[in-house]
Amino acid sequence: xxxxxxxxxxxxxxxxxxxxxxxxxxxxxxxxxxxxxxxxxxxxxxxxxxxxxxxxxxxxxxxxxxxxxxxxxxxxxxxxxxxxxxxxxxxxx
Amino acid sequence: xxxxxxxxxxxxxxxxxxxxxxxxxxxxxxxxxxxxxxxxxxxxxxxxxxxxxxxxxxxxxxxxxxxxxxxxxxxxxxxxxxxxxxxxxxxxxxxxxxxxxxxxxxxxxxxxxxxxxxxxxxxxxxxxxxxxxxxxxxxxxxxxxxxxxxxxxxxxxxxxxxxxxxxxxxxxxxxxxxxxxxxxxxxxxxxxxxxxxxxxxxxxxxxxxxxxxxxxxxxxxxxxxxxxxxxxxxxxxxxxxxxxxxxxxxxxxxxxxxxxxxxxxxxxxxxxxxxxxxxxxxxxxxxxxxxxxxxxxxxxxxxxxxxxxxxxxxxxxxxxxxxxxxxxxxxxxxxxxxxxxxxxxxxxxxxxxxxxxxxxxx
Numbered sequence: 001x002x003x004x005x006x007x008x009x010x011x012x013x014x015x016x017x018x019x020x021x022x023x024x025x026x027x028x029x030x031x032x033x034x035x036x037x038x039x040x041x042x043x044x045x046x047x048x049x050x051x052x053x054x055x056x057x058x059x060x061x062x063x064x065x066x067x068x069x070x071x072x073x074x075x076x077x078x079x080x081x082x083x084x085x086x087x088x089x090x091x092x093x
Numbered sequence: 094x095x096x097x098x099x100x101x102x103x104x105x106x107x108x109x110x111x112x113x114x115x116x117x118x119x120x121x122x123x124x125x126x127x128x129x130x131x132x133x134x135x136x137x138x139x140x141x142x143x144x145x146x147x148x149x150x151x152x153x154x155x156x157x158x159x160x161x162x163x164x165x166x167x168x169x170x171x172x173x174x175x176x177x178x179x180x181x182x183x184x185x186x187x188x189x190x191x192x193x194x195x196x197x198x199x200x201x202x203x204x205x206x207x208x209x210x211x212x213x214x215x216x217x218x219x220x221x222x223x224x225x226x227x228x229x230x231x232x233x234x235x236x237x238x239x240x241x242x243x244x245x246x247x248x249x250x251x252x253x254x255x256x257x258x259x260x261x262x263x264x265x266x267x268x269x270x271x272x273x274x275x276x277x278x279x280x281x282x283x284x285x286x287x288x289x290x291x292x293x294x295x296x297x298x299x300x301x302x303x304x305x306x307x308x309x310x311x312x313x314x315x316x317x318x319x320x321x322x323x324x325x326x327x328x329x330x331x332x333x334x335x336x337x338x339x340x341x342x343x344x345x346x347x348x349x350x351x352x353x354x355x356x357x358x359x360x361x362x363x364x365x366x367x368x369x370x371x372x373x374x375x376x377x378x379x380x381x382x383x384x385x386x387x388x389x390x391x392x393x394x395x396x397x398x399x400x401x402x403x404x405x406x407x408x409x410x411x412x413x414x415x416x417x418x419x420x421x422x423x424x425x426x427x428x429x430x431x432x433x434x435x436x437x438x439x440x441x442x443x444x445x446x447x448x449x450x451x452x453x454x455x
Contacts, residue, residue, distance in 0.1 A: 013268075015201045015240035017176070023098060023146060029176045031201045031242055031269055032316070034100055034148055087268040087314050 004077050004084075004091060006055030010048050013090045018045060030088045044076055048089075054080070095374055096383060098146030101338040102175075103351060106135065106152060106166065108343050109159040111184045113219035113448035114207060116246060116281035116288060118351050119155060123452040124343040132162045134365065136169040138341055141369040143173030147339075150175040151203075155343070155452065158185030164193050171198025178203060180244070183230035184223060191233045202234050203242040203271070209257035213250065219448040231265040242269040247298070248288035249440060255298055259305045263313055270313055272302065274320040278352045278407055286443025289436055295320045322436040326397060327404025327420035334382035334406060339373060347372045349379055352407040356416045382406050387417055391425040 004010075012018070016030045018037075026042050028035040037045065043064075047057040058076055062069040083089035108123040130138070142150060150170045157163055158181055170177045178201045179194065191202075206227055207217035214224035234241050243262040247255060255272070262270040274295070275281055275288050290298075302317045309315070321328050331338050331350045340348045346361040347369065353359060359378040373379060381387065385398050392403040403409070404420020412421045413428055421428035 013240065014238055015268075017200075019148075019174070021146065021148070027148070029148060031178060031203070031240060032149070085311050085314075087311070 004054050004080060006053060006058075008054045008091050008093070009050065009052065010054060010057075010080055010084075011050035011090045011092070012045075012048060013087070016088045028083075028088065030086070033086065033088065035088070040075065041079060044079055054091075096335060096379075099337055099339050099373060100147065101149045101151065102142050102147045103151045103153055103338065103340040104135070104138070104166075104170075105154055105340065105342050105351070106157045106160045106163070107155040108452040110154055110156040110182065110449075110452070111159075111220055112156065112182050112207075112223060113451070114217055114246075114280075115219075115284040115446045115448050116248070116275045116277075117449040118276075118279060119449070119452075120352075120354055121279055123450065125453050125455050127455045129160075129343045130341075130345045130364070132165055134345065135162075135166050138345075138364050138369065139166070139170045139173040139175060141364070143175055145370045145373060148176055149178060151178045151180050153180040156182050156185055158190070164190070164197050167194050167199050168197035171200075176200050181205070181230075182218070182223070183227040184220065186230050186233070188233040188236070191230070191237050191239070195237045195239055199239065201240050201242065203244050204231060204234070204265075205244045205246070206258070206261065207246070208251040209254050209261045213254065216446075217250070228265075231267075235266045240269075241265065241267045242271060243267040244271045244273065246273050246275050247290070248275040249290045249294065250288065252290050252294040252298060255301050256305075259301070259309075259313075259315070263309065267313060269316065271316045271318070272298075273318040274298075276318075276321075278355065278411070280447070280449045282411070283447040285439040287446050289322075289439035290320060291440040292323055292437065295323050320436075321404070321408075321420075321422040322432055324422065325424045327401050327408075327422040329401040330405040330407075330420075333384075333402045335373070335379040336383070336402075339369075339379075347376070349382075350407065353378065355407050356410045358416075382417070389417055389419070392419050395425065 018028055020026050026037040028037055047060055058073045062072045080089055107129055108119050167177055177199050179199055180203045182205050208214040211224040215221055245258045277285055306315050335349045340351045345364040348361050361378050362372045362376045388403055392398055404422055406416045409418040409420050410416040419426040421432040
């Protein structure tokens with residue numbers, strides 16, 4: 001399995017999509033899967049555009065939330081790695 | 094109390110199917126072609142499902158590709174903001190149809206394989222050339238870039254090939270593999286002696302699945318439905334009756350699960366007569382086993398009552414003669430010892446396969 005480093009570019013694969021539901025809030029839908037997203041997950045996925053690298057995403061979130069970069073990097077990595085293992089996130093290279 | 098909205102709808106578009114698997118989940122009494130909902134009626138069902146908060150729609154059957162309007166139905170489901178999943182045997186699909194389905198908004202395909210070799214797959218499916226067609230269909234799905242789940246029902250005749258089945262899913266480029274041990278409802282009941290896995294096979298499967306999950310982490314997600322007849326606790330069928338999902342049959346009846354019509358006293362209301370939301374919220378069939386109030390002992394005071402909901406209502410009906418009884422697959426059921434002994438006996442014998450019949454035209 002690909003390991004996330006600063007140069008890795010995460011991207012939502014085809015068949016995995018974000019949608020807002022009137023009663024349930026923001027959701028990530030995949031085959032037979034529904035993830036309910038919390039504020040942090042929404043913020044991270046809002047930065048995933050298939051162009052920005054993991055490092056850039058962490059920089060932007062660290063700036064926006066005025067939080068230590070290491071802490072943000074750890075949280076984002078945990079979240080994205082879980083999605084990668086569920087095949088709900090692709091990463092290149 | 095108003096129930097939470099359902100998240101998933103199984104749309105059984107037709108009972109017609111070129112295959113005749115001996116464990117088919119369709120009822121023994123198949124719905125005729127001329128009794129199926131029309132295109133316009135399905136379009137309205139999808140619209141209502143979207144309004145009701147359904148997120149995933151599984152376009153299934155029978156073989157959904159037997160419906161010539163599958164492309165139109167897929168588009169209507171996508172327009173209703175439903176995540177569209179096609180559950181197919183592959184037979185009836187062409188490269189052109191797959192491309193058109195993708196263009197109309199299909200999100201995902203779940204392709205069944207009856208075994209990882211031509212011999213076993215075609216014997217179980219009862220359709221010569223089926224295996225080769227499936228391999229072709231998987232290529233077309235990959236060429237189109239559609240995500241793929243492989244679905245494999247396992248039983249005594251193909252359990253020895255579980256590792257090959259996993260390898261095949263990888264080779265076909267699947268993101269996800271569903272390994273479901275055969276369940277004995279409907280057609281499968283006549284095939285218990287031919288299909289019941291052995292305890293040794295079921296134990297070996299656990300190890301094979303664990304190893305594969307570790308080896309393929311990040312490449313292939315494996316969902317495994319174990320054999321409940323050799324387990325301690327029953328399956329949390331449908332995640333609870335009337336809790337997360339609903340089924341619409343080819344003729345428009347709305348059921349809490351695809352086998353619910355084996356419970357004789359339940360009456361299923363039809364989308365032709367009543368809005369889907371009212372059926373979900375108010376119909377007697379949906380409220381019959383919702384929550385925990387209907388439970389008897391030992392379920393009523395069981396600490397697992399909101400984990401497995403007393404198991405499968407249809408299995409309780411079939412084996413205990415009472416749909417409100419504890420599922421005999423639970424070790425707390427007085428019938429569990431008999432269920433396990435019967436399963437062991439079935440696993441020792443019988444080669445005769447009874448294939449499913451064809452759905453009549455009229």
